[in-house]
Amino acid sequence: MLTRGNVKPLYYRILSKFPPNFSLCFAYGSGVKQQIGYESLSSPSSTKNVHRTTTSSSDNKKPAMLDLMFVVENPHQWHSQNISQNPCHYSFMRQLGGNCIARFQENYAARVYCNTLIPIKDEKNIMIKYGVISTKDLVEDLLDWRDLYVAGRLQKPVEIVREPNSSKVQSAMHLNLQSAVHSALLLLPKEFSEFDFYCTITSLSYNGDFRMIFGENKNKVQNIVKPQIENFRSLYGPVLDLFKSSLEYSLMGDEYAVKWKQDKAALVILQHLNQLPKWPIRRIVREWNYGRYRSDTEDVLRAIACSPRYQEIVKKSFSDIVWQSSIKQSIKNIPTAGFKKSLAYSWSKALKTFNL
Template identity: 35%
Template sequence: MLKLIPHTVVRRTQVVAVSHRLYSTAQDPHTKSSASPPPPPPPSSHHTSTKPPSLFNDETRAHLERLRQHHFHASNLPDSPDFGINQYLNINEELRQQLKDVVAQFHAPVRYAFAYGSGVFRQSGYDEKSKPMMDFIFGVSHPGHWHSLNMQQNPHHYSSLRLLGSNTVSKIQDDVGAGVYFNPYVEINGIVIKYGVVSIDKLCRDLIDWDTLYLAGRMHKPVKILRDDARVRLANQVNLTEAVRVALLTLPERFNEVELYEKIAGISYVGDFRMVVGENPNKVQNIVHSQLDHFHRLYFSLLDDLPNVAVLNDGYFQQNQNPKFRGLMVQKLPRTLYDHVLHQHRTFASKHKLDLPFNKSEMYQQIAASPELPMYMDKSLRSIITRPALTQSVKGIFTAGVLKSTRYASAKLGKWIKGGK
């Protein structure tokens, strides 16, 4: 469980900002201050116990107290020791230990790590006969330093790009694609893995603002956290909440859990060229149906705490179509998506001589009530996702090397062909 103590948590201003981003209805969240959380304070040499209320200003403490009185889930209250516990998913214990042991083999410091993909949520341990590749993401503080240390320990993990030095590798990681540097087909402790390295700063920005949706979209789906970080957990709770809001804005008044999770799981694939060639066309449905319990744990408390959603007796949900509620969801869209959606609406209004309200709240309600909203969402998500997904894949040819890239592409193509039959 995450204890909100000074040496592990983000600064007070960040916790307050995330609290407002999750629940506040009184302000527009689309400011630069909410887009990129400040870095956490340096680790303390000793543990100092501080009462959680000291992390919050009076306004935020009063707001959180009102939420508790309305019986909000503890996992959604930023001052609760159970905050974000919905992100912890259970997997086979033997496999969990195997995956943790893989991360422990890296001498370079990994602040945050998770494993993902269908192989992670299998019922048994790692199958050494078939050796499926297990996927990892490592969040690190200083990519240049991290790659320097890792190249000393594991030079064979890298393509010939390592000859250009760790600073060049770090620059390629940050400046090209989605900010992730992958090393595939690496064997550790008898497990074949692919691991991606990303800076904590870039990871948190994507989770909160959906800059590329490359990792934020990956974390909309079940992942197994192997090494936790308080700042990332805060940012990902925002990410998961934003995914629910986006799904609700494109779902009908009545819907069931499977429909909700398929909407959420499909967000990051809109505009991804790999869904045309290279990925199983039934991937979204397969992910949801095979991991339904994990999706339920991730999202049910978030959905249950939304005031405009009611749980019906027949397993369905019903959302309030009141323009005020839906306008607030538009207002709270992730900053990058918000900018794109507003641009789409203004463009549509200009072409069709539609009057735009001067009042922002009325503008949000107009967008939420528009029959064109699904089109706005689709075009906006494509604008965000297409370029980073393409450039990240091209980058992979150089970071992995030609042989590993060919092997990886062949495996993906085989799944695509098999899925299309």
Template identity: 45%
Template sequence: MEKLIGILQLKDILNNFPRTVKFCFAYGSAAFKQMNNQSNNMIDLIFVVRNANQWHAENLKLNPKHYAQPLKLFGHKAITNVQEKWGAKIYYNTLVKMPQGYMIKYGVISEVSLIEDLLDWTDIYLAGRLHKPVKILVEPNEYSQLRTALVQNLHSAVHAALLLLPQHFTEVEFYKVIAGLSYNGDFRMTFGENKEKVSNIVLPQLTYFRQLYSPILHHFENCVDIPKSENMTVTCHQDTSPATKIHHLNQLPRTLQVKLVRAWSQGPRSKDTEDCLRAIAYDPDCGEILDDCLRKIVWRSSVTQSLKGIITAGFMKSIQYTAAKVMKMFQTNSQITPLPKLEPSQSKVERIVESVKDQAQSKETDKRIE
């Protein structure tokens, strides 16, 4: 654990950027321990901003070398257009060497785009990142819709995971399914990522997953029983009746519901959403239909965002970054890392969950961003 970057060091990095960030978090192997990964890793950061155009204008003045040629020559407006019109509406600068000596990759996304992904799973890109533990460096304002959207995203992950799981499962399997929601279908998992990535993320972070989802699971006590035990391989049980499946399906994000209706209707023909979801709930292949729809969303966003990365990072950095990923994939280390102990202090993510969990009741399926 001594190789992980601490909160204070991460916050120090933020001093190099415009201060108008509304929400910021670190993720990945430099922030949280992963199995079979002993290298000094690049730090992954996400900056959520209110006005992407203004933020890039300020950042171009502060950090012009972070942006690749020739895109930066066209200015902040062109950068913002690439960010918001291509891929998953996020703009990455990668392999950036900071004055503190760290190598970082940072993504910039507008607050509206992130909220849309969290609520509707338009891309399950950053929504998927936030299904897993992250280190929050800048908390969203207490009046921001982001706070509720972050919690709703976790609720959606639980609804989807329970539909994909059988009647009996273990807590470890539960968190593996959640962590895998945004990896299944990702074309990078076929080449460039470790095939055991999900396990390598979940196993060392089990206590952090439990911290993150414990407040959420209070809302699911009527349909799933996850025993409170230090042994996370103890058998859990869930109600898999059609009535419960209908409930889960009705609470899924809008984009996923649209995909499910089209899959059931065998095309874009207009069908009543409620009737289709009810029929899917009675189908023995309900989980497989859902999995296929999730994969299609993830596949599209992973391909388009990766192609976009060639432009935003530049050709040479793209080659360098991809080569590093491939080398990382071939790393082998059979040493099992002890699981971290649960910290007595309440994490920031848990505080956010606690602050809005009473507001995060079952949302209407037509909930939209104003």
């Protein structure tokens, strides 16, 4: 496992092997941020900070792949250069050229193009998976949650390898976190723990993901949150300051013992509903109007804020988005990775299910 001291040089060496014209790059997942049961590049090997209630230990941790996301202004140009520079990263689709790959990336599923199981030359035992998304599609997902694919990843602690060079992207990343807080507060009861809060945020992009049925550890959400409480606090601390009028919380002490309290008045629920991104609101309205006289958005949200079923309806709106995008993107990843790599990657995911 690599130590904190040589993580950044590793990123520098990896990025030097790719075309430089990208506007943001972040690393995410179990290979980067500590998860119970996996080694990561940025966390100590000791599990002394992990609660003893877990069954995992440092002795049975598995090596994890390094996941990267490149955000590019011009996918056609970037893929063309990358095919020339790294042709072995691509499946047979490289024969179609950068323009065709860019169209495939931007017009289907979550608008991400993925290359997986890529060994890094001159880096012993380093394997990466990387996705490519355009800047405009990233901003749209962060603001509207059409797919909750990249937006979901950025609701959890990640390693920013290259800072965004656009204030529009920075603003969208911040608004994505605000939307995650509004969503979590809608789904949580009047009293809850800090741990419950971060687990609810993390689950936004996992509930509904078909891979959670077969291919992911059933305790994945808790395994992400438990060792990363401090990282979640750093990420959401500035955002939570905006919610002080309706939320009593503390970022100090035991995240299990300290109870947070929120105002659950219908007016506050309505405020949270109004602050949700566009696509969840669309699904909420459609769900409420099903079999009823069709009402406009404002009337529907007012009615839902007073309904005892509001949490069920809100949760379904998120899970429907995640279900659809996860299936479509997984199907899309088959031709981008190639059959052999797709099979190998799926098999490695399946092994997680059985803890093998």
